[in-house]
Amino acid sequence: MAAIRQDKPTRSARISTTFTYNRVKEIASLNLPALHRTHSAGDASVASTTPSCTTSEKEERLHISADEPCFITRKPGYALQKAHWINAVRKNPPEKVAVERFLNGLSVVRREFSLNSASNLTPLDPTLHYTMDKLGFFAVTCSKVTLKAMIEVVDAENKIFDEDPMGYTRYFKIEKEPFSNAEYEMVVLHPDHFLPIGSTLAMHTQDPNNPARLVGKLYMASADGALRETSNDHSPRFPAFRPTCRLEQKHCLNPFLVVLNAAMAFRRYMKTTFQRPAPLCTDYRDLVDLTLALADKIYHKPVIQVALQASSDARQLAIMKMPAEEAAGNNEEMVMGNVDRFGSMTRNGEDKTLAPKGRGRGGQDVAMRSSRFGAEVEEPLPDASREDIVDYCHYLISGRDEPLSRKDEAILASIGLYPVGRDNDNDDELSDSEDDEEEEWMGEECVDAAPDTTVTVAEKVLQWQSAADKA
Numbered sequence: 001m002a003a004i005r006q007d008k009p010t011r012s013a014r015i016s017t018t019f020t021y022n023r024v025k026e027i028a029s030l031n032l033p034a035l036h037r038t039h040s041a042g043d044a045s046v047a048s049t050t051p052s053c054t055t056s057e058k059e060e061r062l063h064i065s066a067d068e069p070c071f072i073t074r075k076p077g078y079a080l081q082k083a084h085w086i087n088a089v090r091k092n093p094p095e096k097v098a099v100e101r102f103l104n105g106l107s108v109v110r111r112e113f114s115l116n117s118a119s120n121l122t123p124l125d126p127t128l129h130y131t132m133d134k135l136g137f138f139a140v141t142c143s144k145v146t147l148k149a150m151i152e153v154v155d156a157e158n159k160i161f162d163e164d165p166m167g168y169t170r171y172f173k174i175e176k177e178p179f180s181n182a183e184y185e186m187v188v189l190h191p192d193h194f195l196p197i198g199s200t201l202a203m204h205t206q207d208p209n210n211p212a213r214l215v216g217k218l219y220m221a222s223a224d225g226a227l228r229e230t231s232n233d234h235s236p237r238f239p240a241f242r243p244t245c246r247l248e249q250k251h252c253l254n255p256f257l258v259v260l261n262a263a264m265a266f267r268r269y270m271k272t273t274f275q276r277p278a279p280l281c282t283d284y285r286d287l288v289d290l291t292l293a294l295a296d297k298i299y300h301k302p303v304i305q306v307a308l309q310a311s312s313d314a315r316q317l318a319i320m321k322m323p324a325e326e327a328a329g330n331n332e333e334m335v336m337g338n339v340d341r342f343g344s345m346t347r348n349g350e351d352k353t354l355a356p357k358g359r360g361r362g363g364q365d366v367a368m369r370s371s372r373f374g375a376e377v378e379e380p381l382p383d384a385s386r387e388d389i390v391d392y393c394h395y396l397i398s399g400r401d402e403p404l405s406r407k408d409e410a411i412l413a414s415i416g417l418y419p420v421g422r423d424n425d426n427d428d429e430l431s432d433s434e435d436d437e438e439e440e441w442m443g444e445e446c447v448d449a450a451p452d453t454t455v456t457v458a459e460k461v462l463q464w465q466s467a468a469d470k471a
């Protein structure tokens with residue numbers, strides 16, 4: 001924080017700060033030299049992972065080049081965040097293992113996959129990351145051509161599995177087409193909130209006259225809600241895009257993970273209880289329908305039953321390997337009561353639980369606020385309907401323990417997007433610590449991000465769009 005400092009012996013006052021700049025590394029492919037400042041923060045670098053990352057996480061992130069641009073806008077930069085497409089409960093190793101084993105059981109990832117694998121990460125502009133992940137203004141799915149091709153492949157594997165369910169495991173050659181050449185598209189669910197008052201989003205492509213430079217083209221929300229070059233419904237839509245090719249195929253983005261993420265977003269959108277915006281345009285509806293159809297085939301019932309059991313077994317094994325005190329706490333959560341609004345089990349259906357460590361109030365009983373993704377879903381019973389099973393699968397991989405912070409609630413309330421199941425208690429406004437608020441904005445723990453210096457999402461979006469307009 002800036003402070004008035006008096007220098008001796010002249011006693012002249014000047015404003016100074018205790019904060020230091022991060023060291024800026026060279027990115028040779030972008031012709032960006034390193035910046036060496038007197039007040040740099042030593043080895044801390046905005047082009048590398050944060051110190052809180054584990055060794056394995058840092059190694060995985062090395063497979064994502066510093067010059068890899070934003071997945072959506074193709075704009076490179078130092079402030080990009082490495083966004084997860086599938087996540088688990090934060091700071092809960094058994095849940096992380098359970099989600100990883102579940103995805104392995106679906107046969108949609110490699111055997112060595114972890115949630116921190118490069119195939120589950122893409123660089124994203126911080127505001128895009130925030131408005132997609134925290135506010136649900138848009139989702140990313142595969143293009144129509146890619147979705148149709150993937151549906152054919154998954155459908156064929158399901159038929160083989162049904163013929164020999166005890167001796168066959170689905171196998172998808174992710175390094176081959178249609179997975180290796182997958183294209184992706186944005187589906188804007190709340191266009192007026194995403195790009196308010198005519199603001200724009202820039203897509204960057206290579207300058208045909210100078211391949212070393214980029215050219216930005218602006219897109220805005222048209223009358224039909226699609227992202228287009230002009231407000232006219234017939235102007236070209238925001239184009240499909242591909243991720244940057246990485247050195248090894250196994251580190252490239254896995255399209256299955258993007259589709260499962262999009263399916264969660266679309267199902268939440270369709271089940272929303274607040275007043276919906278105008279219907280989606282035809283192209284967006286087609287993408288939603290194809291995405292949900294593909295997700296339905298990925299969640300093939302005979303496969304999913306085995307995957308859920310394997311996930312549960314992996315969770316219990318991870319708990320057994322934990323220190324006794326931590327394992328006891330995890331086992332208690334697993335076997336007693338119903339799921340509360342934090343995604344944790346509670347005794348006798350009580351709507352209270354211990355405040356998670358690091359979220360203020362020292363762990364005393366407090367009434368829980370809405371979980372990040374609304375209503376909780378309990379593990380399905382053997383006779384559960386397919387809808388209940390799929391709901392639980394989405395819930396399992398949603399990173400569901402993150403509650404909405406006070407700031408998130410205020411933002412959603414201010415624009416009319418009230419979270420599902422949100423209670424109206426008047427708990428102490430300081431129940432969430434300042435550190436937790438900062439974590440919520442920055443996204444994943446090990447994601448490099450520019451500091452949050454804005455107050456409302458409107459300011460964030462408008463400030464970002466203003467910069468894009470100038471670009």
